[in-house]
Amino acid sequence: MHIVVLGGGPGGYGAAFEAARLGAEVTLIERSRLGGTCLNWGCIPTKTILRSAHIVADTRDAAAFGLAASVATVDVAALRARKEGVVDELVGQVEASARRLKVRVLEGEGRLAARDRVEVRLADGSTESVEGDAVILATGSDVFRLPNIDHDLEGVWTSDDAVTLTDMPKDIVIIGGGVIGLEFACAYAAFGSVVTVVELMDQVLPGNDKRVVKQTQASLEEMGVAFHLGDAVEAVERVDGRMRSTLRSGAVLESDIVMSAVGRVPNSAGFGFEEAGVEFDRRAVRVDEHLRTSLEGVYAVGDLIGGMMLAHVAEEEGVVAARNAVAELRTVGAEIHLETVRYDCIPACVYTFPEVAVVGSGRDSAKERGIDVVQAVAKFAANGKALGEGESDGFVQLVAEKGTGRIVGCQIVGPHAVETIHEVAVAMRHDLTVRQLAETVHAHPTVSEVIRMACADAAQKCGC
Numbered sequence: 001m002h003i004v005v006l007g008g009g010p011g012g013y014g015a016a017f018e019a020a021r022l023g024a025e026v027t028l029i030e031r032s033r034l035g036g037t038c039l040n041w042g043c044i045p046t047k048t049i050l051r052s053a054h055i056v057a058d059t060r061d062a063a064a065f066g067l068a069a070s071v072a073t074v075d076v077a078a079l080r081a082r083k084e085g086v087v088d089e090l091v092g093q094v095e096a097s098a099r100r101l102k103v104r105v106l107e108g109e110g111r112l113a114a115r116d117r118v119e120v121r122l123a124d125g126s127t128e129s130v131e132g133d134a135v136i137l138a139t140g141s142d143v144f145r146l147p148n149i150d151h152d153l154e155g156v157w158t159s160d161d162a163v164t165l166t167d168m169p170k171d172i173v174i175i176g177g178g179v180i181g182l183e184f185a186c187a188y189a190a191f192g193s194v195v196t197v198v199e200l201m202d203q204v205l206p207g208n209d210k211r212v213v214k215q216t217q218a219s220l221e222e223m224g225v226a227f228h229l230g231d232a233v234e235a236v237e238r239v240d241g242r243m244r245s246t247l248r249s250g251a252v253l254e255s256d257i258v259m260s261a262v263g264r265v266p267n268s269a270g271f272g273f274e275e276a277g278v279e280f281d282r283r284a285v286r287v288d289e290h291l292r293t294s295l296e297g298v299y300a301v302g303d304l305i306g307g308m309m310l311a312h313v314a315e316e317e318g319v320v321a322a323r324n325a326v327a328e329l330r331t332v333g334a335e336i337h338l339e340t341v342r343y344d345c346i347p348a349c350v351y352t353f354p355e356v357a358v359v360g361s362g363r364d365s366a367k368e369r370g371i372d373v374v375q376a377v378a379k380f381a382a383n384g385k386a387l388g389e390g391e392s393d394g395f396v397q398l399v400a401e402k403g404t405g406r407i408v409g410c411q412i413v414g415p416h417a418v419e420t421i422h423e424v425a426v427a428m429r430h431d432l433t434v435r436q437l438a439e440t441v442h443a444h445p446t447v448s449e450v451i452r453m454a455c456a457d458a459a460q461k462c463g464c
């Protein structure tokens with residue numbers, strides 16, 4: 001059994017490694033570096049940069065902790081070297097896993113020539129045809145480029161430029177107040193840049209719960225970030241070595257850099273998918289709940305299929321697609337059990353200061369779906385560990401079903417939110433109730449005690 005995987009990001013290597021573990025022969029085709037956007041331009045570079053930014057922010061508060069300390073300069077070259085070291089280490093580990101699992105990695109750009117064949121243009125210009133019993137497409141996503149902005153203009157950046165760390169702008173205009181825009185806003189503000197965020201919607205983090213949005217915007221404003229909400233950048237020019245952004249409202253913003261962070265689009269064009277018969281929903285490849293495309297034996301995962309464009313989602317989809325592909329190839333004539341991804345209990349995180357982490361639904365969207373829910377809120381301001389750490393802004397907000405106490409969702413803004421959310425995700429995945437979490441003793445002092453408090457309150461309100 002031979003499985004061909006196109007694209008070596010988390011979706012692609014997740015699929016390739018799982019298929020190999022299940023005994024398939026696997027070819028993984030990657031045109032650039034293994035690790036994809038996540039390791040090379042996304043999750044890992046940004047979080048490595050944000051760690052340095054956090055140190056600067058902490059040092060700025062040093063006096064409040066009884067310390068005399070300051071950061072004199074931000075050494076961009078040293079930041080870059082550290083980031084590259086972390087990325088290289090992780091890419092090396094993915095390469096080592098491929099070797100250990102005997103996955104053949106083919107360097108080149110692949111094109112789906114038929115449902116069971118990928119033509120690969122290799123670096124030396126030659127072509128290799130790879131045939132498989134199943135093909136898993138995982139070509140990821142690309143930066144969305146606003147049509148009214150010339151992205152080739154000097155001084156216009158996307159996140160790909162920002163993570164290369166060539167410069168530290170004195171001032172920066174960030175277009176887009178979503179996850180990527182706010183993480184960069186936080187980093188640059190901590191490093192001392194003057195940061196302005198322009199967001200088309202009338203709130204940051206569109207689609208998120210109101211309390212989460214309010215707290216996050218307030219924290220960023222406290223760091224000095226300015227917001228133009230419900231506004232849009234209509235034109236960007238370079239004048240005397242500076243960028244001039246004209247907004248729909250008429251406001252004009254001057255800056256060293258304009259960074260476009262308005263989202264990403266599935267990387268689905270130009271690789272023969274459509275010609276081979278794969279169907280789309282706009283630019284995303286359409287899949288069923290088992291990650292099968294419209295073409296028999298061809299699966300698709302990750303950013304390419306849209307939805308929650310996150311690395312851990314892509315990886316889980318890769319694993320599930322590989323299991324389903326192997327199951328379909330192995331089972332002849334008998335009933336097959338195919339797997340699905342439980343999207344309802346996958347966390348999504350924003351690495352601002354403080355962090356944001358959400359899982360499941362907020363109260364309003366649960367109500368819209370006809371679920372009778374209660375909401376309980378507990379604040380970090382009353383938590384010993386958070387106060388001791390000087391990070392007592394934020395809250396845990398829990399949404400649970402009335403009567404049963406089943407957890408429907410949770411939103412956390414506060415210290416270590418991206419770690420503590422998993423307690424709730426595990427509970428949701430295994431149908432635990434707020435009462436069961438509240439009955440579990442949490443170590444003291446920990447910020448997780450706030451989750452327990454919210455659960456205890458929710459249990460009382462639920463009557464469970």
Ligand SMILES: Cc1cc2nc3c(=O)[nH]c(=O)nc-3n(C[C@H](O)[C@H](O)[C@H](O)COP(=O)(O)OP(=O)(O)OC[C@H]3O[C@@H](n4cnc5c(N)ncnc54)[C@H](O)[C@@H]3O)c2cc1C
Pocket residue numbers: 006007008009010011012029030031032033034035036037038039041042043044046108109110111138139140141159180267271301302303304309310311312313314
């Ligand atoms: C700035 C930024 C920060 C982010 N931060 C986070 C975060 O903190 N947490 C999180 O969960 N997600 C984050 N993401 C999103 C995350 O990076 C993506 O969701 C994830 O990488 C998607 O994985 P994927 O495998 O679907 O695609 P990708 O990681 O994009 O991988 C696709 C791979 O396919 C290759 N490829 C494409 N076409 C071909 C072809 N024809 N032939 C051969 N190879 C091809 C590409 O070179 C690439 O390596 C971030 C993204 C960005 C841009």
